[in-house]
Amino acid sequence: MTARPIIIDTDPGQDDAIAILLALASPEFEVLGLTAVAGNVPLTLTEKNARKVCELAGRPEVKVFAGCARPLVRAQVTAEAVHGKTGLDGPDLPEPTMPLQAQHAVDWIVDSLRGAPAGSITLCTLGPLTNIAAAMIKAPDIVPRIAEIVLMGGGFFEGGNTTPAAEFNIYVDPHAAHVVFTSGAKLTMHPLDVTHKALMTPAWIDSLRALGNRTGAAAAAMLDFYERFDMEKYGAEGGPLHDPCVLAYLLKPGLFAGRDCSVEIETGSELTMGMTVVDWWNVTPAPANCRVINAIDSTGFYELIRSRLARLP
Numbered sequence: 001m002t003a004r005p006i007i008i009d010t011d012p013g014q015d016d017a018i019a020i021l022l023a024l025a026s027p028e029f030e031v032l033g034l035t036a037v038a039g040n041v042p043l044t045l046t047e048k049n050a051r052k053v054c055e056l057a058g059r060p061e062v063k064v065f066a067g068c069a070r071p072l073v074r075a076q077v078t079a080e081a082v083h084g085k086t087g088l089d090g091p092d093l094p095e096p097t098m099p100l101q102a103q104h105a106v107d108w109i110v111d112s113l114r115g116a117p118a119g120s121i122t123l124c125t126l127g128p129l130t131n132i133a134a135a136m137i138k139a140p141d142i143v144p145r146i147a148e149i150v151l152m153g154g155g156f157f158e159g160g161n162t163t164p165a166a167e168f169n170i171y172v173d174p175h176a177a178h179v180v181f182t183s184g185a186k187l188t189m190h191p192l193d194v195t196h197k198a199l200m201t202p203a204w205i206d207s208l209r210a211l212g213n214r215t216g217a218a219a220a221a222m223l224d225f226y227e228r229f230d231m232e233k234y235g236a237e238g239g240p241l242h243d244p245c246v247l248a249y250l251l252k253p254g255l256f257a258g259r260d261c262s263v264e265i266e267t268g269s270e271l272t273m274g275m276t277v278v279d280w281w282n283v284t285p286a287p288a289n290c291r292v293i294n295a296i297d298s299t300g301f302y303e304l305i306r307s308r309l310a311r312l313p
């Protein structure tokens with residue numbers, strides 16, 4: 001088996017953390033590095049949280065880079081109400097001792113894509129798209145070198161989770177999303193329309209705790225904290241686990257279904273800022289620029305995560 005080289009761009013975040021753990025537990029991936037972006041919490045915390053997660057997985061050699069500290073145009077918006085003050089509230093994880101790489105994440109993304117065979121590196125994005133857009137603006141030659149961008153973001157029939165129209169990752173940096181969605185790169189999007197169809201259950205979180213490893217205990221502690229917000233907000237038995245969908249899709253695409261659509265990002269109206277306008281019914285002549293996922297085998301998804309996290313320390 002040849003491992004798929006991936007870069008994970010992330011703003012941890014408990015659901016980002018589970019996504020990173022899923023990637024690090026999976027030999028199908030060669031994780032070239034993690035690039036942190038401002039999102040759920042400021043950059044100083046997201047880059048630190050990314051390193052904490054690597055150490056939790058027993059992988060201190062993974063390269064972690066810090067990227068953009070704010071969105072391209074708009075003022076920074078964060079989500080401590082969901083993720084807690086640290087962004088990774090719940091478990092008591094030690095301060096990381098592995099280094100933060102000196103190079104800026106945007107430069108490293110550019111160098112990595114230029115230095116690898118064209119079409120070999122997949123970008124997995126779990127936060128606002130600022131780093132990816134900045135890399136595309138700085139070095140447009142990288143765009144045709146990207147194998148695929150698989151992203152968590154957006155929402156169409158499901159609406160938004162940050163405003164009535166917009167999902168957090170796209171709302172935070174809609175201009176960056178616009179750059180990415182108009183780049184011509186191959187895109188697959190996991191919006192709220194899919195993540196809201198796969199809710200965690202308390203029994204599943206308990207099954208992580210029952211794995212008996214430190215990763216399972218820490219994952220359960222972070223998800224106990226994380227899901228209380230969504231359970232209160234949506235009144236459901238459990239909350240969605242957004243970001244791992246990106247990695248699960250690459251591992252087992254058969255768990256998901258969707259269709260190719262035209263997707264445009266709202267950057268003009270404050271009322272609908274950051275809305276992902278998906279032409280699901282193909283009512284415009286605009287060509288499809290994105291595979292939009294809207295269905296998931298929830299049981300298979302959660303079993304994949306549980307079984308992979310069992311492999312970690």
Ligand code: BDR
Pocket residue numbers: 013014015016040079082126127152161167168169242243
């Ligand atoms: C997205 O926003 C963040 O809070 C989560 O980490 C996820 O990436 C869900 O809207």
Ligand code: CA
Pocket residue numbers: 010011012013015016039040126127243
């Ligand atoms: Ca995220």
